[in-house]
Amino acid sequence: MSDSSSTEALLTILRALVARLSPGERLPSSRELISRHGVGPVTVSRAIALLAAEGAVVTRPGSGTYVAPRRVRPPAGGPDTSWQAVALAGREYDPAGEDGTAEQPADGAVAMAGGYLHESLRPTRALGAALARAARRPDAWHRAPTAGLAPLRAVFARTAGGSVGPEDVLVTGGGQGALSMLFRAVAAPGSPVLVESPTYPGALAAARAAGLRPVPVPMDQDGIRPDLLAEAFAMTGARLLYCQPTFHNPTGTVLAPERRGQVVDVARAAGAFLIEDDFARHLGHGRPVPRPLVADDRDGTVVHLTSLTKPASPSLRIGAVIARGPVMRRLRGMRLVDDFFIARPLQEAAVELLSNPAWDRHLRTLAVALRERSALLAGALALEAPEWTPARLPEGGLHLWVGLPPGQDDRAAAEAARAHGVAVDAGGRYFPAEAEGSYLRLGFAAAATPADLTEGARRLGDAARELGSVVRPG
Numbered sequence: 442m443s444d445s446s447s448t449e450a451l452l453t454i455l456r457a458l459v460a461r462l463s464p465g466e467r468l469p470s471s472r473e474l475i476s477r478h479g480v481g482p483v484t485v486s487r488a489i490a491l492l493a494a495e496g497a498v499v500t501r502p503g504s505g506t507y508v509a510p511r512r513v514r515p516p517a518g519g520p521d522t523s524w525q526a527v528a529l530a531g532r533e534y535d536p537a538g539e540d541g542t543a544e545q546p547a548d549g550a551v552a553m554a555g556g557y558l559h560e561s562l563r564p565t566r567a568l569g570a571a572l573a574r575a576a577r578r579p580d581a582w583h584r585a586p587t588a589g590l591a592p593l594r595a596v597f598a599r600t601a602g603g604s605v606g607p608e609d610v611l612v613t614g615g616g617q618g619a620l621s622m623l624f625r626a627v628a629a630p631g632s633p634v635l636v637e638s639p640t641y642p643g644a645l646a647a648a649r650a651a652g653l654r655p656v657p658v659p660m661d662q663d664g665i666r667p668d669l670l671a672e673a674f675a676m677t678g679a680r681l682l683y684c685q686p687t688f689h690n691p692t693g694t695v696l697a698p699e700r701r702g703q704v705v706d707v708a709r710a711a712g713a714f715l716i717e718d719d720f721a722r723h724l725g726h727g728r729p730v731p732r733p734l735v736a737d738d739r740d741g742t743v744v745h746l747t748s749l750t751k752p753a754s755p756s757l758r759i760g761a762v763i764a765r766g767p768v769m770r771r772l773r774g775m776r777l778v779d780d781f782f783i784a785r786p787l788q789e790a791a792v793e794l795l796s797n798p799a800w801d802r803h804l805r806t807l808a809v810a811l812r813e814r815s816a817l818l819a820g821a822l823a824l825e826a827p828e829w830t831p832a833r834l835p836e837g838g839l840h841l842w843v844g845l846p847p848g849q850d851d852r853a854a855a856e857a858a859r860a861h862g863v864a865v866d867a868g869g870r871y872f873p874a875e876a877e878g879s880y881l882r883l884g885f886a887a888a889a890t891p892a893d894l895t896e897g898a899r900r901l902g903d904a905a906r907e908l909g910s911v912v913r914p915g
């Protein structure tokens with residue numbers, strides 16, 4: 442037998458044995474371990490390899506496996522690094538960029554925080570097959586071109602549409618990597634960047650890390666307001682707008698058709714770049730998805746970014762920036778400074794995934810699942826927690842954006858939810874400045890099953906009642 446549980450079981454035994462032995466002592470031979478513990482040779486060699494990787498043992502081919510010299514213990518309480526606080530004082534740091542949702546929810550909690558699909562919604566088999574096909578390519582481990590593999594750039598260009606060509610595409614390490622690059626490439630430290638309010642906290646963190654000052658521009662149910670955008674450009678002199686016209690995170694809003702051209706025109710009139718974060722293009726719930734702004738761009742105003750992590754898997758860290766003109770030269774230069782190119786095996790796997798008919802099938806299935814989950818959660822909330830029910834259903838994305846009753850604090854609400862076994866995101870961190878109201882962001886794609894969402898809504902009802910906001914109906 443050789444599976445991960447038998448390897449884990451043998452590892453536990455061997456760790457205990459290593460702890461009892463002294464450095465330099467020999468472990469029993471593989472043959473002894475096989476007969477003593479009733480496991481197969483593959484399990485033994487895996488367990489020994491893992492112990493060696495931990496630094497607990499050293500293997501000497503032809504001789505055996507020996508307990509490694511013990512690691513020198515750091516002083517009690519860990520090394521004294523307090524000097525670093527002084528050494529780092531000159532470099533600004535925004536801890537708000539740290540993402541608490543990257544942690545696993547507590548055991549038994551319903552996952553409604555975070556922004557990725559549960560594994561049951563991911564194209565896991567197609568991903569595995571794509572990675573296997575990529576690994577078989579003889580050039581899989583060759584250096585990749587700085588701008589990315591040609592077929593991958595072609596797929597991203599085709600998806601964007603309009604006059605976008607492969608030469609306009611730079612492959613990136615997901616959307617976050619693209620954002621971090623763009624903010625550094627496009628604006629000087631200290632300068633303002635206009636952003637929708639609310640917006641994606643990862644974009645705020647990346648902008649601040651680049652030394653930029655996010656300036657909020659209000660949005661309504663039709664997206665960012667072009668009149669106030671023009672005013673904000675005039676007032677701040679900003680040369681950069683970051684926005685999500687399609688399935689905005691956190692609200693799910695789609696920029697209305699009549700505003701799409703207006704927003705680009707306002708940015709153009711200000712001589713500014715418009716970063717179009719199109720991370721959610723493949724997270725629509727079945728209705729037609731509007732063309733990206735970049736498809737109709739005629740002078741390089743729109744710099745577009747997209748990512749495969751959301752519709753595929755958080756670990757398929759492949760995205761793209763589409764840009765024209767000197768800014769693209771700068772971005773390529775930055776790629777060379779940062780990391781030369783994106784790992785080729787992952788790019789090859791992305792090409793394999795996107796060019797397989799299973800990908801389109803996955804997107805169709807995903808749209809249905811997201812629509813059903815969104816409606817299910819909203820319906821369950823209406824029943825169980827009427828005052829924590831979203832004003833409307835999004836047309837795409839992974840979240841409901843729920844306004845809390847007046848006077849209710851978002852962090853207190855998120856804490857109450859956590860105490861009742863539901864992990865949710867408090868809305869405050871989505872606002873670049875003062876929050877207009879109090880919100881929770883409730884994800885319907887991170888939970889294991891639709892039934893978990895019903896249970897989550899029931900627990901949220903308990904949490905809401907505990908906060909004193911809800912009188913249970915009926």
Ligand SMILES: Cc1ncc(COP(=O)(O)O)c(C=O)c1O
Pocket residue numbers: 556614615616617618641643685690718720748749750751755760
């Ligand atoms: C609006 C938006 N843009 C970009 C990203 C970055 O995602 P990734 O780096 O996984 O592609 C996220 C992730 O949550 C997001 O919500």
